[in-house]
Amino acid sequence: MTKYVINGGKPLYGAVDISGAKNAAVAILPAALLVNGVCRIENIPQISDVTLILNILQELGADVRTINRTTVEIDCSRIRNAKVPDALARKIRASYYLIGALLGRFGSAEVPPPGGCDFGGRPIDQHIKGFAAMGAEVDVKGGLIRAVAKKGRMVGTTVYMDMVSVGATMNIMLAATLAEGTTIIENAAKEPHVVDLANFLNSMGASIMGAGTDVIKIRGVSHLSGGSYSIIPDQIEAGTYMAAVAATGGEVLIQGVIPKHLECITAKLIEMGADVEELDDAVRVRRTQRLIRTNVKTLPYPGFPTDMQPQVAACLCLADGTSVLTEGVWDNRYRYVDEFRRMGAQIQVDGKVAVIEGVKQLTGACVEACDLRAGAALVIAGLAAQGTTEISQIRHIERGYEDIVRKLSGIGADIRVVVTPDEAKAAQVG
Template structure:
C-alpha cells in the first residue's frame, strides 16, 4: 500500500504550475462521443479519473491516441457499443456524463450508477428530469441507468433545475447539442468547467448560449465536427496549493491559472492575513505572519467552492481565534474531522456547521484520505504540522491531483511516497 510521508514545519518557496481542470476534463472527454471526427484535447491532467474515462471510451470502441503527456486525439466515429463497462464506471463519479453523450448520439444508453467519493446523497434526479423533458424514457434498475428515446432522437425541452446542479447542467448540455430544436436550462450552474464544456462543444460546431449564467440555451445541430481544444487550468488544484502556502507559510508563485476563477478563494485567504498578488496568468501567495480567524460558507460558483472546504478547514485549524465553517452543498463533507483531531485540531461539528478553534500547532500523525479533497487537506495539515504525518488511502488524492509529491517537493516540502505492507495481506498470511 502506498502512503505519503510528510515531515512538516517547512515553509514553501518557489513556483508551482497548475494542470488542466479535472472537472472539465471528465466531461469534455465523454463529449467527444458526440463528435464526428478526431478531437485533439490539450492540457489534460495526468490523474486517475482521466485515465479511467479514457479507458471507458476505448472499451466503447473509440480510437484514443496519446500525442504527448497532456494531449490526446480521440476519434469516436466508429463506436457501436453503448454499454459502459461496470467495473470502470463504478470507480468514477463523472461516468454519468456518458448517459447524456450516448443519449445525444444514439438515443440509447446503459450506464452503471457512478462511484467516486462518498459525500452523502448525490441523487441524479435532476439529470433524469432533463432527459425525460427531452423525450427519453429513463429507468434506474439493478445498478444501471437505462435511457432510451422511442423516436431515436432527443427533442429540445425546457428544464428548470430544482437545485443548482453542476452535473445535471453539464449532462443536459451534452444531451441537447444534437437534439431537435431548442433546449433551455433554467437555474443552471455557472462553474468555470461548465463554460469550458460549452466552449469545447461550440468549437466543434454546437450552438450553446448563456453558459456561465443561470439560463443556458442549446440549439440542436445536425452534427459536430472534429477540432482542437485546450482545457482550462484547474481552479481547485490552484486553490489547494494556495491553502498549502497559507498553512505552511512561505512565498510561492502559482502559474497557469485564471485568477478570476480564484476570486472567492483569494478573498478568504486575504481576510485571514495571507498576501495574494494577482498576475496575468498566475497568483503569488505569501504568508509569514499569524493566520486570522474567519467564517466560510460553501456555495455554488461564484461562491466559495465546496471542493475547497476541507483544505480551508486545514488552514483554519491554525488560525488565531474561532472560525465557523458552513457546508452549503453536500451532506457528508466532514468525515475528515476525526483525522484532523488526531493531529491536535479542535473541531466540533453539528450538522452542516463546523466550529474550529485554532491551535498554535498541529502535530504529525497517521491519517487517512477519506475522499479526494479531504485527502488534499490531510496533506496541507501535514505540511504545517510538527513531526511526521503519514497519509493513507492516497488513491483518492490521485483521482484529482497530478504529481502532487513532485509539485510540493519542488517548492521545498519534505514529502515522499512510501510503500508499506498491506495489513490485510499480512493478516491473511498469518
C-alpha cells in the same frame, strides 16, 4: 499499503505549475462521443479519473491516441455501442456524463451507477428530470441506469433546475447538443468548467449560448466535426496550493491559472491574513504572520467552492480565534474531521456547520484520506504540522491531483511516497 510520509513544519517557497482542470476534463472527454471526427484535446491532467474515462471510451470502441503527456486525439466515429462497461464506470463519479453523451449520440444509454467520493446520497435526480423532459425514458434498476429517447432522438425543451447542479447542467447540455430543436436550462450552474464544456462543444460546431449565466440555450445541430481544444487550468488544484502556502507560511508563485476563477478563494485567504497578488496568468501567495479567524460558507460559483472546503478547514485549524465553516452543497463532507482531530485540531460539527477553534500548531499523526479533497486537506495539515504525518488511502488524492508529491517537493516540502513491504511483496506475487 502505499502512503505519503510528510515531515512538516517547513514553509513553502518557489513556483508551481497548475495542470488542466479535472472537473472540465471528466466532462469534455465523454463529450468526444458526440463528435464525428478526431478531437485533439490538450492540457489534460495526468490523474486516475482521466485514465479511467479514456479506458471507458476505448472499451466502447473509440480510437484514443496519446500525442504527449497532456494531449490526446480521440475518434469516436466508429462507436456503435451505447453500453458502458460496469467495472470501470463504478470507479468514477463522472461516469454519469456518459449518459448524456450517449443519449445525444445514439438516443440510448446503459451506464452503471457512478462511483467516486461518497458525500451522502449524491442523487442524479436532476439529471434524470432533464433527460425525461427531453423525451427520454429513464429506468434505474438491476444495477444499471438505462435511458432511451422515445422518438429515437432527444427533443429540445425548457428544463428548470430545482437546485443548482453542476453535473446535471453539464449532462443536459451534452444530451441537448444534437437534439431536435432548442433546449433552455434555467437556474443553470455557472462554474468555470460548465463554461469550458460549452466552449469545447461550440468549437466542434455546437450552438450553445449563455454558459456562465443562469440561463443556457442549446440549439440542437445535426452533427459535430473534429477540432482542437485546450482545457482550462484547474481552479481547485490552484486553490489547494494557495491554501498550502497559507497554512505553512512562505511565498509561492502559482503559475498557469486564470486569476478570475480564483477570486472566491483569494478573498477568503486575504481575510485570513495571507497576501495574494494577481498577475496575468498566475497568483503569488505569501504568508508571513499568523492566520486570523474567518467564517466560510460554500456555495455554487461564484461563491466559495465546496471542493475547497476541507482545504480551507486545514488553514482555519491554525488561525487565531474561532471560525465557523458552513457546507452549503453536500450533506456529508465532514468525514475528515476525526483525522484532523488526530493531529490536534479542535473542531466540533453539527450537521452542515463546523466550529473550528484555532490551535497554535498541529502535530503529525497517522491519518487516512476518506475522499479526494479531504486527502488534499490532510496533505496541507501534514505540511503545516510539527513532526511526521503518514497519509494512507492516497488513491483518493491521485484521482484529482497530478504529480502532487513532485510539485510539493519542488517548492520545499518534505514529502515522499512509501510502499510498505507487504504491498511490494503482493505486487511481485501478482
